[in-house]
Amino acid sequence: MSEDTALKLNGKLWIELNGSKLVGPGRVELLERIRDCGSIRQAALQMNMSYRQAWQMIEDMNTRLDAPVVISQRGGKGGGNAVVTEKGEMVIVEFKSFYKKFQQFLSKQSGSINL
Amino acid sequence: MSEDTALKLNGKLWIELNGSKLVGPGRVELLERIRDCGSIRQAALQMNMSYRQAWQMIEDMNTRLDAPVVISQRGGKGGGNAVVTEKGEMVIVEFKSFYKKFQQFLSKQSGSINL
Numbered sequence: 001m002s003e004d005t006a007l008k009l010n011g012k013l014w015i016e017l018n019g020s021k022l023v024g025p026g027r028v029e030l031l032e033r034i035r036d037c038g039s040i041r042q043a044a045l046q047m048n049m050s051y052r053q054a055w056q057m058i059e060d061m062n063t064r065l066d067a068p069v070v071i072s073q074r075g076g077k078g079g080g081n082a083v084v085t086e087k088g089e090m091v092i093v094e095f096k097s098f099y100k101k102f103q104q105f106l107s108k109q110s111g112s113i114n115l
Numbered sequence: 116m117s118e119d120t121a122l123k124l125n126g127k128l129w130i131e132l133n134g135s136k137l138v139g140p141g142r143v144e145l146l147e148r149i150r151d152c153g154s155i156r157q158a159a160l161q162m163n164m165s166y167r168q169a170w171q172m173i174e175d176m177n178t179r180l181d182a183p184v185v186i187s188q189r190g191g192k193g194g195g196n197a198v199v200t201e202k203g204e205m206v207i208v209e210f211k212s213f214y215k216k217f218q219q220f221l222s223k224q225s226g227s228i229n230l
Contacts (some may be wrong), residue, residue: 007137008175010126015228018121065230073117090230098124098224103195109213113130115180 008110013102015095017064027057028095034070035084035092043082061091093096124224128217132179135220142172143210149173149185151205156197159196176206 026047027063043056057113062068069088073081084092130140141162148158159169177183184203188196199207 006131006133009128010131010136011126011217013124013126015230016123016125021125022122078116085218087230094228094230098228101224102126102220105217110214113209115130115202115209115211 007113007115009106009113011102011106013099020039022061022064023091023095025095027098028092028099030054031069031084031088031092032055034082037048038081038083040070040072040082061088065091077082116143122228124221124228125157126217126221130213137179138177138206138210139183140210142176142213143207143214145169145172146199146203146207147186149197150203153198155185155187155197176203180206 010035012024014021016022030047030049033046034040037043037046040054040058041051044051047054058070058072062070065087067087068085069091071083112113127139129136131137145158145164148161149155152158152161155169155173156166159166162169173185173187175212177185180202182202183200184206186198186200
């Protein structure tokens with residue numbers, strides 16, 4: 001097949017805990033948006049997901065890891081606010097590091113597709 | 116988190132052509148089963164998919180690559196038969212090679228998860 005044909009490797013990556021998904025690109029984006037805007041509700045809106053869906057993702061990580069990734073308070077002036085914890089920062093940094101290596105793997109291997 | 120906690124990286128891998136999926140683990144398994152049993156229908160049955168679904172997967176690869184991966188004949192004694200071509204063998208071998216490297220990547224990186 002001619003060299004300009006766009007054959008490439010692609011894929012998905014996530015971290016599992018005890019065999020089920022714990023952290024993937026969507027959850028990391030959610031954490032980053034919560035960190036940047038201080039609100040689960042706002043972060044959910046930005047990602048076109050429901051508050052309930054976002055809250056469940058956070059709650060899943062909070063309960064399955066040995067420390068919470070986000071601490072949130074309901075009510076108060078201007079609604080609740082949410083803070084990404086040190087553990088949450090670790091999740092962001094670590095997943096992004098794996099993801100970068102994964103992109104490098106895909107890019108390197110794509111060069112040797114010969115179909 | 117304690118060292119015996121089962122945190123690991125996992126993922127999916129596929130080959131794209133012009134931005135859409137061309138070959139993944141399912142299609143490779145289908146090709147291998149066709150090669151082993153000589154029948155798209157039998158291979159589909161073994162994988163709990165419809166003949167139509169299997170045929171569409173094969174047809175998609177046949178038309179998008181520069182040579183067919185399977186050549187099939189309808190009817191005749193005992194129904195049609197199907198042969199995996201040299202191109203089909205290349206698809207199997209190449210994808211499995213990428214997939215093995217991907218598993219090695221996942222396994223190696225899993226060792227450095229620290230959450």
